[in-house]
Amino acid sequence: MKKIFKNIPILFSLLIVFTVSSCKDELPEEITELVTDRLFSPVGVEAKVINKTQVVLNWTKNPKAESYVIEVYENDSLTFAGSPVMIFTNITNDDIPDTIKSGLIGATQYSVRIKAVGSEIAESKWSAVYFKTGEEQIMNAVSEESVSAHSVKLTWKAGETATKIILTAGQSTLEHVVTAEEIAAGEATVSGLIEDTDYTARLMKDDKVRGSATFTTKIDLNAANTIVVHPDEDLVAAIQAAPSGSRIVLVASDDGSNEFLKSAGQTINIDKGISIRGYLKSNKPTLHMQFRLTAENASLTVKDVILNGQSDADMRDHVVQLTQSVACGDILFKDCIITNYGKSLISGASGIAVSVRSFTIQNCKVSNILTSSADCIDVRSGCIENATLLNSTFYNCAPDRDFFRLDDASSSFPGKSTIIKVNRCTFSKVNNDAARRLLYVRFANNEITFTNNVVANSVGYYTNQTATNIVLFNKNNYFNAPNYLVYTGTALNVKTDNSGTYLQQNPGFVDEANGNLTITNATLLEQGIGANISW
CATH class of the missing domain: 2.60.40.10 (Immunoglobulins)
Known part of the structure; x- marks a missing residue:
């Protein structure tokens, strides 16, 4: 049996070779081109x-x-x-x-x-x-000359079709039907607006937005509680005589002069609620003045003004000084330039048990707050309940002192706390001393958020106080400011930004040496980090 089956594998192999060889000549030709009766549909669309x-x-x-x-x-x-x-x-x-x-x-x-x-x-x-598609933008920016107290001229590309314009201000809405003539001209004037009000205008084609623009109506100089003051008039007397709730509007003289108290700066007591306003954003008045809040519920709003502490005679010490143990209201600086003060932005000395409901700096450019024997935001025996710095730049402020200094006076203010919010601000050469702090906050029950800010050119650090309660660091950028991330000094209990969300990029300031902290770094601009002041 073994002999009979011994050669079967050889015979089987020969059979396969013979069969394959016999069929090889019968295979079809190799296909090198796919022939179809129609074109293929486009791919990768x-x-x-x-x-x-x-x-x-x-x-x-x-x-x-x-x-x-x-x-x-x-x-x-x-x-x-x-x-x-x-x-x-x-x-x-x-x-x-x-x-x-x-x-x-x-x-x-x-x-x-x-x-x-x-x-x-x-x-x-x-x-x-x-x-x-995205929302169109065929509307033009609104110029200051196109706006009055109660009307606005809106423009867009001539001939572009629209059906109406919707203007909104808070809960107030106004509609203007666009005519054929307005379409041809590419402009429409809308009346019936509220004075001194922020508006958003949307150009519509049926339910589609074709463009939008924002603007603020001018102040009605004849409105109730409005007091107009020119540079050649007595501003101090006007403020002192004004009823609480008044709005002081600073208007340039016919000769173009727009500077107040230049020869000798003044310190004026604020014992009421009052606002001081520049009439035109494009021509802000310059005011050489220091404010002193002295009475219960005293409050102050300053908008569209250049505050310059340096007059021909001397330099004012403080922008705001708190001198009485009273409960003050709100203090707001918006769309201002604040520069050249010898000591502080706000000061409450030791022994003055004063409270401030809120202190806000918004859309401001602040520089040269020199903090001689003082700190920049400096309240020793009082309480600022809410301190907000928003979309503002700070250059050479507290150059060798602390930026925030809020001492623990909580025993004088039972139940009160201090809430600090700093968002989209730019700091350069601030608390620029290895022993100085940006957030020297000791008031008990404090809460601090520090987000989307740029800290540059500072050898200082955040804080070494256990009482300083920083609840959030997020998306801050540090440039030439090493101790805010990794502290290398000898102080104890130092707090740094360990969020993991920070950046370390050169902001590309336009002219840092002269205090122009406009950011040019594309990454920071895209991510909304640092101040972006548009006025």
Whole structure:
């Protein structure tokens, strides 16, 4: 048996070789080209929206396609119902990627389908993609000259269609129907507005926004409780005589003069609620003055003013001085330039048990607060219940002292706490001393958030106080300010930013040596880090 089966594998192998060799000549030719009776549908179709209302269409080129057809459907999501609003033909491979530059409406969903066309071969089936345009912006910025106390002239590209303009201010809404004449001219004047009010205007085509603009109406100089003061008039007397709740408006003289108390700066007592306003943002008045809050419920708002502590005679010590043990109201500086004070932004000396409901600096440029024998925000025996620094720059403030100094006077203010919020601010050469702190806060029951800020050119650090309660660091940028991240000095209990969300990039200040802390770093601008003052 063994002999009979011994050669079977050899015989089987020979049989396979013979069979394969016999069939080889019968195999079909190798397929090197796929022949079809129609073009393949476009592949890799993409749509990228640019400039709000333009779209770039891209797909893989088909060498057999002589052209392409593109159809665009409005308010559609790949259903392709009804008729297209645009049809493009004779698009060639050389046109890919193809851009639709006009005719699209803002904030609208579109579907696009594309097919390939050739000669002597059937056209392809459709390939599709959808996209949504951004809100258009065909409105122009509103100039100061176009605004009055109760009206505004709004402009856009002449001939562009619109149906109405919607103006909103808080809960107040006003609609203006756009006429054919206004469309042709590209401008419309809207009346019936409230004076001294922030508005947003939206240019509409039916329910689509075609553009928007913001503006603030001017102050009505004839309104109730409004007192107009020119540089050649007695500002101090006007403030002292004004009833509580009055609005002092500083208006330039006919000769263009717009500077108050330049020859000898003044310190004026504020014993009421009062606001001091510049009339024009583009021509802020310069005021050489120090404010002293002296009475219960005294409050102060200063807006669109340049506060310069340096007069021809001397330099004022403080922007605000708290001299009485009273409960003050709100203190607000907005859209101001504050510069050249010898000691502090706000000061409450030892022994003055004063409380302030809120202290806010918003959209301001602050520089050269020299803190001679003082600190920048310096309250020793009082309580600031809410301190807010928002979208402001601080240059050479507390150059060799503490920036915040709020001592523990909590025993004099049972139940009160101090809330500090610093957001989107830029600090350079602030508390620029290795022993000095940005947040020297000892008032019990404090809570501090420090977010989206830039700290630059400072050898100081945050704090070494266990009572300083920093509840949030987030997205701050540090440049040439090492001790805020890794402290290398000898102080104990030092707190640093260990959030893991910080950046370390050069802000690219426009002119840091002269206090211009405008940021040019694209990453910081995109992420909203540091001040971005637009007035």
